[in-house]
Amino acid sequence: MSERDPFGWIAIIAAMTVAVYLTRAGGYWLIGRFTIGARLRRMLDALPGAIIAATVAPLLLHGGLSALVTVCVAGVTMVALRNDFAAVLLGIGAAALVRAAGF
Amino acid sequence: MASRGMGLAIGLLARMTEKPSAKPHWTFAAFRQGVVATLPLMPGLFAFGMAFGTVAARKGFSLFDAMAMSGIVFAGVAQLIVVEAWPQELTAATIFAAAAVTFILCSRFLLIGASMRPFLSKLPPAQVYPFLHLLVEPPWLLTIRYQREGGDDPGFIFGSAATCWVVWVVSTAPGFWLGAAADPQRFGLDMVMPAFFTAMMVSLWQGPRRAVGWVVAGVVAIATDQLFGGFWYVVTGALAGSIVGGLSDE
Numbered sequence: 001m002s003e004r005d006p007f008g009w010i011a012i013i014a015a016m017t018v019a020v021y022l023t024r025a026g027g028y029w030l031i032g033r034f035t036i037g038a039r040l041r042r043m044l045d046a047l048p049g050a051i052i053a054a055t056v057a058p059l060l061l062h063g064g065l066s067a068l069v070t071v072c073v074a075g076v077t078m079v080a081l082r083n084d085f086a087a088v089l090l091g092i093g094a095a096a097l098v099r100a101a102g103f
Numbered sequence: 104m105a106s107r108g109m110g111l112a113i114g115l116l117a118r119m120t121e122k123p124s125a126k127p128h129w130t131f132a133a134f135r136q137g138v139v140a141t142l143p144l145m146p147g148l149f150a151f152g153m154a155f156g157t158v159a160a161r162k163g164f165s166l167f168d169a170m171a172m173s174g175i176v177f178a179g180v181a182q183l184i185v186v187e188a189w190p191q192e193l194t195a196a197t198i199f200a201a202a203a204v205t206f207i208l209c210s211r212f213l214l215i216g217a218s219m220r221p222f223l224s225k226l227p228p229a230q231v232y233p234f235l236h237l238l239v240e241p242p243w244l245l246t247i248r249y250q251r252e253g254g255d256d257p258g259f260i261f262g263s264a265a266t267c268w269v270v271w272v273v274s275t276a277p278g279f280w281l282g283a284a285a286d287p288q289r290f291g292l293d294m295v296m297p298a299f300f301t302a303m304m305v306s307l308w309q310g311p312r313r314a315v316g317w318v319v320a321g322v323v324a325i326a327t328d329q330l331f332g333g334f335w336y337v338v339t340g341a342l343a344g345s346i347v348g349g350l351s352d353e
Contacts, residue, residue: 043346052244054344057322085142091301100289
């Protein structure tokens with residue numbers, strides 16, 4: 001981008017925006033084509049937890065000790081206090097401590 | 104406060120498309136609740152936005168270009184990766200590549216959007232489809248919990264999404280000016296989303312029988328990641344988990 005090319009910038013922004021919108025609206029639109037019966041409804045109910053688990057599990061494998069500590073501390077804090085602010089704060093605080101200790 | 108201003112603007116626009124006599128589909132009380140529920144995540148979102156501003160500055164973007172990109176595209180990880188790999192020559196192929204990478208990185212939103220269908224389909228499509236562009240993880244998860252606690256006012260998800268949008272766009276500027284002066288990793292700020300996800304998992308816990316799907320999701324995601332790499336693991340894991348979770352619940 002050192003030589004300004006406004007057309008190229010607009011083209012990439014437009015292409016990315018269309019791609020993002022297709023994902024954000026596409027699933028919503030597609031599921032609306034189906035009649036949401038009891039079974040599909042249960043799958044949709046199970047979906048949020050499954051998305052989180054599928055996001056966090058590989059991270060635990062790759063993220064090293066700081067990721068493991070973050071998830072454990074945030075989980076325990078949430079169980080004990082039922083407060084997501086405290087869970088996030090203590091979770092990242094623990095990660096910072098682990099890193100400060102040189103891991 | 105800026106988010107409330109924007110919310111008011113969205114609200115007024117939305118209201119104008121309705122018949123004046125119609126009962127409102129959502130309320131500002133719920134909108135405010137959504138804003139408040141999102142506040143705990145603001146420091147993490149802010150740090151993430153700053154990281155994008157820093158990368159954009161290093162790549163020679165103007166501040167306006169960087170903020171406009173954040174405001175229009177509104178996709179954190181995809182923005183970082185595409186700007187990091189910004190093509191030297193712009194051809195149809197590089198533009199298509201940017202779109203393809205973005206689509207793959209954002210593919211999880213196909214599922215996130217689907218899971219929001221029962222909640223949002225109360226609204227007229229003229230309100231839902233413009234809003235969906237702002238559907239990111241924090242408002243989605245906070246709304247799932249809001250629903251479990253009995254909430255059903257879409258104003259909540261509007262408030263949460265508007266807060267995320269404002270924080271994301273505004274935070275680009277200090278990142279752009281400060282450059283790499285601050286190291287977000289040192290303060291664990293890259294762990295905000297994993298910590299928040301874990302906390303939400305505790306909120307969603309409904310006993311070990313329901314957790315079968317979560318285990319399946321985690322195992323399939325790890326297997327996909329190990330076997331194929333790339334960014335599809337969220338989609339494969341989540342699909343497997345929701346199918347098993349839904350079936351095992353019968």
